[in-house]
Amino acid sequence: MENALQVKDLCAWFGDHQVLKNITMDIRRNSVTSVMGPSGCGKSTFIRCLNRMHDLTPGFRVAGDVLFDGRNIYSEKIDPVLLRRKVGMVFQQPNPFPRMSAFENVAVGLKFNGKKRSRAEMAETVEKSLRMAALWDELKDHLGRPGSSLSGGQQQRLCIARALAVEPEVLLMDEPCSALDPMSTAKIEELIEDLSDKYTIVVVTHNMQQAGRISDYVAFFLLGDLIEMDKAAKIFTNPADKRTEEYITGRFG
C-alpha cells in the first residue's frame, strides 16, 4: 500500500474546546511529511492522535478515523500498546530515562515488550539502532554513561535510537529540533532524510526552512483546520491557498 496512514474526518476535543476540525489526509509510506503551522494550530495534537498518546488525557475525545495498515486505530479491537510499537514517537524536549545508562535507554523498549532476548541480541539491536541514529561512533565507548549526561543533541539522537530499537514502521517527531542548537539540528535533519528510506516519518515543525529542507510533503494547519497539503516544492513555490502563502512569506504566524 502506498499510504502508511490515512486520516479521515479527524476531529479532536479537549473538553468542549475543539482543537482539530475534520482533518483528512494520506501519509505516504517511506516519505517525510511535515506538519507546519503557527503555535496553537493543533499540529502537536494531530500527531499525538496518530499513536493514541492522548488516551490518558482527561477530557480528550476524538471522532473520525485514522487507518494504519487499513485498520482504524481507534477501533476497540486495537491495542494502543501494540500500535505504539509500530508508530513510535520522538518528543520536543529530549527525554532519555534519567536513571538509565545510554545502553539501557535504547534497550528498554525491547526489554519490556514481552519477547525474551539474549544479551547478545540486545547488544546487537542497540548497536544497530545507535548506528541508524548516527550516534554509535560517538557513544560506542561510553554506553554505560547515564543518558541524561549527554549533550542535548546527543540526547535527542539517543531518543531516536530508543524509538527505532522497537522497529516501528512510522516515526512521529514533535518539533524534534526546537530545543537544539543549529549544529545538532543539522544532524537530526540529515538523519531524518536518511531514515525516510526505511520509515514513514511525520515531523511537526513551525520552522518553514526546516520543513522545506527535509520534507517530501507538507501539511499546513491553521486553527485546527488543515488548510492544504501537497508536495513540499508545490507548497513553497505555488501554494493553492492564500493563507498558506501569507504564512510562508512571513506575513503572519
Place this chain on the structure above:
Amino acid sequence: MESIAFRRRAADRVTRGLFALSAFVVILPLFLIFFDLLWKGARELKWTLLTDLPHPVGEPGGGIANGILGTLSIAGLAMAGGIPMAVMAGIYLAEYGRGKFASAVRFAVDTLTGVPSIIMGIFGYVLWVLPMKRFSAWAAAASLAMIFIPIVVRTTEEMLKTVPASVREAALALGIERWKTTLFITVRTATAGIVTGILLAMARIIGETAPLLFTALGNQFWQSGLDQPIAAIPLQVFNYAISPYDDWHDKAWAGALVLIGMVLAISGGARYFTRVRK
C-alpha cells in the same frame, strides 16, 4: 545615589543575617541534645552496653542489648509489613488517584499522620493486646506500622510526582504497558526519593515510646518469641530515667545516646540516597 546604594546594601545584609540566624537557631537543638548526651552518656557508653543484658539495681555493668535487638525487630516487622502497602498506596495516589476515592484516601492519610502516637498505642492495645491477652512484639509492630505507613504513603506520592510527565510519555510511546511503565520506569526513576522517605519514617518510629508502653511493655531478658513482651531502647530509657537510682540514670543517658546515634545513622543513609548523582 551613594546613600541609596548604602541603604540597599545595609538592608540586604540585615535580611540575610536574619535568615542565617534563624537557620542557626533551628539546628541548635540538635547540637545541644547531642553534646549533652555525649557528656552525660559517655560514662556508661561501654562495649558491654551494646552486648549485655540489663543487670539488677546496684549490680554494676549490664547493657541494653535486648533493647537494641527489640527495637530493631519491632521496627523491622513494622517496615516489612508497612513498606509494600505504603509504597503501593503511594503509587496508586500518584499514578492513578484522580477521583473522589483518592482525595478521601489523601485526606485520611494526612489525618493519620497527625494522630498522636499514644493513640496508636492505645489502638494497638485494644486491637491486639486485649484479644491475645498478652503484650507482644506483634502488637508493638502493628502500632508503629500505623505511624510508619501514612508517612511513607505521602512521601512516595510526592516523590513520584516529581518524575516529569515526559518520562511516562516516553515509556508509553515505546509501547510499554502502563503497569510496566509505572513499576519499572516511573518508580525506578523515583527510587532514591522513595527510599529516603522510608528511612526518614524509620528514624521516626525507632524513637517512639508512647505506643510501646501499651504494646511492647518491655522485657529484662532475651526475647523468646514475637508473641511475648519485648524490650525496646526507648522503653529502657524511660524506665531507667524515672527510676530513683543514679547508675540507672547514667544508663538512661547512654541508652538515649545509642538511640540518637541510630537516628543519625539512618538520616545519614537518607542523605546518601538523595545525594546528587553525576
